[in-house]
Amino acid sequence: MDAHDIFREYERCLAAPQIRDCFARADKCRxxxxxxxxxxxxxxxxxxxxxxxxxPILKNATALVGQNRTAIHFGAMGAQSLYRDRVSDVCRAxxxxxxxxxxxxxxxxxxxxxxxxxxxxxxxxxxxxxxxxTPALDILGTDAVLLGDEGCFxxxxxxxxxxxxxxxxxxIRAEAKRHGVSAAERARIVADDDPVRRGGCEKxxxxxxxxxxxxxxxxxxxxxxxxxxxxxxxxxxLRRYPIARYTWKRRCDLARGAGDxxxxxxxxxxxxxxxxxxxxxxxxxxxxxxxxxxxxxSADDVRALxxxxxxxxxxxxxxxxxxxxxSYLQPADISPHxxxxxxxxxxxxxxxxxxxxxxxxxDPEQASGAAIVAAREAKLLNVNxxxxxxxxxxxxxALVWYEMWRxxxxxGVTQDDGGRASAExxxxxxxxxxxxxxxxxxxxxxxxxxGLRELLSSGAITLAEYAEALDDDSAMPKAKLRRILAxxxxxxxxxxxxxxxRLAGENA
Numbered sequence: 001m002d003a004h005d006i007f008r009e010y011e012r013c014l015a016a017p018q019i020r021d022c023f024a025r026a027d028k029c030r031x032x033x034x035x036x037x038x039x040x041x042x043x044x045x046x047x048x049x050x051x052x053x054x055x056p057i058l059k060n061a062t063a064l065v066g067q068n069r070t071a072i073h074f075g076a077m078g079a080q081s082l083y084r085d086r087v088s089d090v091c092r093a094x095x096x097x098x099x100x101x102x103x104x105x106x107x108x109x110x111x112x113x114x115x116x117x118x119x120x121x122x123x124x125x126x127x128x129x130x131x132x133x134t135p136a137l138d139i140l141g142t143d144a145v146l147l148g149d150e151g152c153f154x155x156x157x158x159x160x161x162x163x164x165x166x167x168x169x170x171x172i173r174a175e176a177k178r179h180g181v182s183a184a185e186r187a188r189i190v191a192d193d194d195p196v197r198r199g200g201c202e203k204x205x206x207x208x209x210x211x212x213x214x215x216x217x218x219x220x221x222x223x224x225x226x227x228x229x230x231x232x233x234x235x236x237x238l239r240r241y242p243i244a245r246y247t248w249k250r251r252c253d254l255a256r257g258a259g260d261x262x263x264x265x266x267x268x269x270x271x272x273x274x275x276x277x278x279x280x281x282x283x284x285x286x287x288x289x290x291x292x293x294x295x296x297x298s299a300d301d302v303r304a305l306x307x308x309x310x311x312x313x314x315x316x317x318x319x320x321x322x323x324x325x326x327s328y329l330q331p332a333d334i335s336p337h338x339x340x341x342x343x344x345x346x347x348x349x350x351x352x353x354x355x356x357x358x359x360x361x362x363d364p365e366q367a368s369g370a371a372i373v374a375a376r377e378a379k380l381l382n383v384n385x386x387x388x389x390x391x392x393x394x395x396x397x398a399l400v401w402y403e404m405w406r407x408x409x410x411x412g413v414t415q416d417d418g419g420r421a422s423a424e425x426x427x428x429x430x431x432x433x434x435x436x437x438x439x440x441x442x443x444x445x446x447x448x449x450x451g452l453r454e455l456l457s458s459g460a461i462t463l464a465e466y467a468e469a470l471d472d473d474s475a476m477p478k479a480k481l482r483r484i485l486a487x488x489x490x491x492x493x494x495x496x497x498x499x500x501x502r503l504a505g506e507n508a
Contacts, residue, residue: 001209003223010162010207013146022256023143026121029261033058033120037272049279050272053346054261057353061260062115065386071436072098072398090421090429093413097405098398105137107397113139114393118248122257126393127163128242128400130408135242135401142256145243148211153255155241160211166192169202175222176229188226210241218242237407237427244396248386260353267349274342281334288328297326354382391435398433402426449476 001009013019031039037050074094102108110126117124123142128135140163148159155161173186191202206229210220218238222230247257290305301312305326312326405413405426412422449470456466467481 001221001228003226003228006162006207006209006221006223006228007225009160009209010146010164013148013150013162016150018254019146019150019256022122022254025262026141026143026259028265029120029259032265032268033116033261037268048272048276051275051342051346052268053271053350054264054268057264057350058116058119058261061354061383061386062112062119064383065390066112066115068387069436070102070394072102072394073434073436074098074398074402075432075434087429090413090425091431093421094402094405094431097413098401101135101401105135107137110137110139114246115390117141118246118257118259120259120261122248122251122259124246126244126246126397128244128397128404130404133408135404135408147255150255153250155243155245158241160209161241161243163208163210165206165208166203167206169204172204172206172224172229176227179230181227181229185227186229189224189229190226192225210243212241235407238403240400240403242400242404244393244400246393247389264349264353267345271342271345274338274345278334278338278342281338285331285334287331290326290328292326394435395433398435399431402431402433 014023031037032052033054035050035052035055037052038048041048072095074091114124114126117139121142123145125140125142125145127138127140129138130136144164146162146164147155148161149157152158169189169191172189176186176189189204192204204224206222206224208220208222210218213219213234216239218235218241219232220230220235221228221232248260249258251258292302292305297312304312412426452461452466452469455461456463461469463481464485467478467485470476470478470481
């Protein structure tokens with residue numbers, strides 16, 4: 001395919017009515033979450049008020065899903081021609097490699113981007129690519145990825161996947177040079193005419209096309225509108241698209257997810273309009289207005305009415321009295337329903353979204369850790385489906401990593417005994433992945449620590465066992481307990497040695 005064919009394919013996918021509507025929804029949802037809720041309003045220098053209750057709902061829901069410890073464990077149910085012990089050693093080595101890569105890619109932080117994007121727009125994609133033999137990561141929104149079959153939810157069943165991005169022209173030309181593109185072709189790589197997309201520098205739209213070859217392995221190429229600057233490349237042995245997808249809620253009519261912002265936008269608009277009307281009413285009717293006789297006051301006296309402690313000369317030729325020359329119109333009463341309606345609307349919207357009770361009024365000193373955890377578990381019922389999807393998303397990430405290690409890292413993985421499992425050995429293992437997701441919030445830690453303290457108090461475990469059972473990030477200082485136990489053991493050993501010397505002297 002040449003560049004024009006790739007972009008015609010991209011524009012044909014983008015022109016589908018359902019996709020246009022999906023991407024327009026995603027853009028509007030992002031704007032509302034980010035606080036741009038009066039977009040397009042022409043109001044001069046005035047900026048109308050707003051009460052953004054969508055962002056707290058997003059933070060609450062994504063925290064329930066993402067505030068967990070995640071651990072990847074590889075298994076090898078489909079191992080061939082390898083002994084069971086050998087398979088176990090290889091899988092343990094894969095576990096450690098996955099743990100190191102998780103830290104290097106800072107996934108604990110990056111996954112929050114995935115959750116927030118999916119909550120707002122419905123989908124988020126993690127795209128992995130090779131960078132010096134090690135997987136690198138880009139987080140993509142739903143409108144950056146086009147699927148060959150928008151009616152099929154399964155990424156692996158797609159005939160092709162398109163990833164669109166705006167990139168600096170200099171970077172594109174440099175990559176084209178590395179792939180042997182001629183100077184004449186590189187000169188045809190120019191910035192797009194759309195100044196909004198440039199973002200202050202020369203940028204061009206690029207499309208990455210991924211598809212599955214006849215042999216079942218993945219192929220890709222990159223193109224601008226006029227030039228294929230990365231020619232077709234076959235990733236021999238890579239059997240999965242290097243993409244993991246997280247969806248907040250499935251839709252029945254499209255291979256795209258649905259977020260939890262779109263259906264709340266009308267409520268947000270209604271609240272903003274009510275707040276604006278309330279503000280206008282306060283400005284116009286909630287404060288007294290001065291009324292004065294223009295014939296009795298000069299221009300300087302009128303200006304003095306705006307300042308406290310001012311002296312005003314009154315020319316009362318008719319003997320009407322000061323109260324007839326200057327008086328105040330008292331403000332009208334504003335119905336309490338005007339304020340109550342948007343308060344109720346916010347409260348009801350938060351309640352129906354499962355974000356009504358944030359445990360903000362719970363005193364951890366008074367309530368037990370177990371009670372708080374139980375209350376939190378009740379809130380988790382609202383996002384059980386999202387937690388399961390998050391676990392599946394992490395499993396897909398692990399499978400993509402395994403494929404990339406097998407293809408791009410010929411050295412394989414290092415085992416406990418210093419041996420190495422080669423890429424050929426990894427190819428003979430069909431791994432299965434288990435992702436352990438456990439709560440990592442302060443209340444869960446409090447409950448776990450309380451349970452261990454009860455076991456220690458009852459004598460069921462020793463202090464040494466208690467110290468080892470504590471998590472590394474426990475509220476109880478595990479390292480200090482270990483130092484205390486080590487010092488105690490050293491003293492006991494020294495005392496025992498002295499006693500032995502004493503007894504030996506007596507026997508002599």
